[in-house]
Amino acid sequence: xxxxxxxxxxxxxxxAVSEYQVSGALYCPHSQWAQWEKKKGAIRxxxxxxxxxxxxxxxxxxxxxxxxxxxNSFRFSIEWSSVEPVEGxxxxxxxxxYRNRIKALVxxxxxxxxxxxxxxxxxxxxxxxxxxxxxxxxxxxxxARRIFLEYSAYVSLWCTINEPSIVSLxxxxxxxxxxxxxxxxxxGVVLKNMLWAHVQVYEILKAMPRGEESQIGLVHxxxxxxxxxxxxxxxxxxxxxxxxxxxxxILTFLRTGFFKFTIPFKGSLSFSLPSAKGSYDFxxxxxxxxxxxxxxxxxxxxxxxxxxxDEVMTDMPYAVYPRGFYEALVDCSSLGKPIYVxxxxxxxxxxxxxxxxxxxxxxxxxxxxxxxVDVRGYFYWSLLDNFEWAEGWKMRFGLxxxxxxxxxxxxxxxxxxxxxxxxxxxxxxxxxxxxxMM
Ligand code: BGC
Numbered sequence: 001x002x003x004x005x006x007x008x009x010x011x012x013x014x015x016a017v018s019e020y021q022v023s024g025a026l027y028c029p030h031s032q033w034a035q036w037e038k039k040k041g042a043i044r045x046x047x048x049x050x051x052x053x054x055x056x057x058x059x060x061x062x063x064x065x066x067x068x069x070x071x072n073s074f075r076f077s078i079e080w081s082s083v084e085p086v087e088g089x090x091x092x093x094x095x096x097x098y099r100n101r102i103k104a105l106v107x108x109x110x111x112x113x114x115x116x117x118x119x120x121x122x123x124x125x126x127x128x129x130x131x132x133x134x135x136x137x138x139x140x141x142x143x144a145r146r147i148f149l150e151y152s153a154y155v156s157l158w159c160t161i162n163e164p165s166i167v168s169l170x171x172x173x174x175x176x177x178x179x180x181x182x183x184x185x186x187x188g189v190v191l192k193n194m195l196w197a198h199v200q201v202y203e204i205l206k207a208m209p210r211g212e213e214s215q216i217g218l219v220h221x222x223x224x225x226x227x228x229x230x231x232x233x234x235x236x237x238x239x240x241x242x243x244x245x246x247x248x249x250i251l252t253f254l255r256t257g258f259f260k261f262t263i264p265f266k267g268s269l270s271f272s273l274p275s276a277k278g279s280y281d282f283x284x285x286x287x288x289x290x291x292x293x294x295x296x297x298x299x300x301x302x303x304x305x306x307x308x309x310d311e312v313m314t315d316m317p318y319a320v321y322p323r324g325f326y327e328a329l330v331d332c333s334s335l336g337k338p339i340y341v342x343x344x345x346x347x348x349x350x351x352x353x354x355x356x357x358x359x360x361x362x363x364x365x366x367x368x369x370x371x372x373v374d375v376r377g378y379f380y381w382s383l384l385d386n387f388e389w390a391e392g393w394k395m396r397f398g399l400x401x402x403x404x405x406x407x408x409x410x411x412x413x414x415x416x417x418x419x420x421x422x423x424x425x426x427x428x429x430x431x432x433x434x435x436x437m438m
Pocket of ligand 1: 018021286
């Protein structure tokens with residue numbers, strides 16, 4: 001194995017979760033996802049999240065798991081629908097529970113990174129049209145302010161919104177996430193409004209007490225679509241379209257303040273917000289793989305996810321692709337802001353690819369850092385096996401599995417490498433700031 005270099009002493013070695021995925025509909029009964037799960041055909045094999053790993057009530061135990069691995073940071077989301085189940089009414093008990101959790105993390109040497117929106121929100125917000133309406137952004141801003149007021153004394157790393165592009169793509173174009181809409185124009189509007197919401201939240205939190213010292217960023221899934229065969233004009237055009245509208249448009253918005261989303265045969269939706277340029281202290285990158293699409297003779301599904309014969313497939317419809325991770329980091333470094341890898345991991349039910357995945361991707365990360373890319377932390381997705389949205393329980397991303405009845409956690413064999421790498425990297429810490437590209 002290559003020598004992993006470039007990690008400073010302050011580098012954050014973490015894992016990430018989202019509340020809904022690890023605590024389930026039982027803890028988030030007022031979210032739109034809790035309603036969506038009940039719909040016939042919405043989740044693979046009719047799976048239900050239930051209490052999931054019961055993380056909300058086992059957080060002390062889960063902090064011990066983090067410590068066992070040598071982690072010094074944890075990214076998690078605060079569930080808006082549980083904090084504000086009824087419009088304008090904040091649940092004091094839930095707020096107190098989050099306070100306990102955050103204080104416990106800090107007391108045990110784990111730096112918290114809080115996400116304010118990770119796919120779920122209250123049903124009352126959804127009923128008002130959610131992010132399809134620009135005027136609804138104010139509700140999210142109010143929630144964000146409240147949370148910042150409550151916890152900014154303990155939390156200095158904040159992610160506003162997790163993956164606006166995926167919410168828009170899956171919820172409003174593919175129809176696989178709530179509300180199940182399949183309409184490109186609405187997808188474009190939602191993406192624009194979520195980016196706008198990010199900027200509003202950023203500006204408001206920065207102006208609050210402790211805002212200046214806090215690091216606030218947007219989390220983007222770096223996802224490029226590529227045709228299996230470059231000679232196939234149909235798949236090339238589709239891939240180009242998807243990459244441009246659901247990926248490049250976001251980086252361009254952060255770079256220039258200008259957003260453009262094309263709607264074939266209808267024109268385009270554009271939006272200019274010059275202040276967006278500076279409206280993030282870091283970029284959170286979620287990176288899994290590229291989407292390689294192969295054409296097939298089917299009217300219903302003309303493009304299918306594929307991988308080349310020399311590639312290793314994950315359980316999700318994409319391959320292990322560390323080279324793309326390296327390229328993503330180098331590409332994003334041109335934004336000139338620090339980067340956190342807010343998610344990276346593998347769905348691997350057999351646990352026979354996880355070790356190679358972690359090794360390969362962390363080598364790619366180290367290579368990028370040696371080149372001068374300013375990465376401040378890496379969060380493996382996920383600490384625990386969890387409810388993988390429309391894919392239900394089939395996709396096992398966790399470093400730890402858990403027993404569905406007793407909830408007892410077990411470290412997977414393939415995860416042990418993460419602990420070893422962290423130990424080694426800590427032993428050979430060096431600061432490469434003098435080599436930085438920016
Ligand atoms: C999401 C996670 C999800 C992961 C794996 C990301 O898009 O932020 O919630 O579990 O990918 O698919």
